[in-house]
Amino acid sequence: MCAAGNHDCEHICVSTATSYYCRCRPGFTLNEDQKTCSREDMCAVGNHDCEHICVSTATSYHCRCRPGFILNEDQKTCS
Numbered sequence: 001m002c003a004a005g006n007h008d009c010e011h012i013c014v015s016t017a018t019s020y021y022c023r024c025r026p027g028f029t030l031n032e033d034q035k036t037c038s039r040e041d042m043c044a045v046g047n048h049d050c051e052h053i054c055v056s057t058a059t060s061y062h063c064r065c066r067p068g069f070i071l072n073e074d075q076k077t078c079s
Helices: none
Strands: 012-015 020-023 028-030 037-039 053-056 061-064
Touching: none
Parallel strands: none
Antiparallel strands: 012 020, 028 037, 053 061
């Protein structure tokens, strides 16, 4: 079904012996419709290790510090 193009997968179609299923590229999650993908919010997932503030970007995230602190060289902790 993937080769025939009758799958409606937004990103990746994976063929099986009897059917197919959809997958998303890295940084995206499969929506409830099992066909479309949404960008994954790295800050919401909680895998960021930012000591103070996590800021989501289009492709990833970066850390920030609260006022009065500076970001350390590790780009995660604040002093």
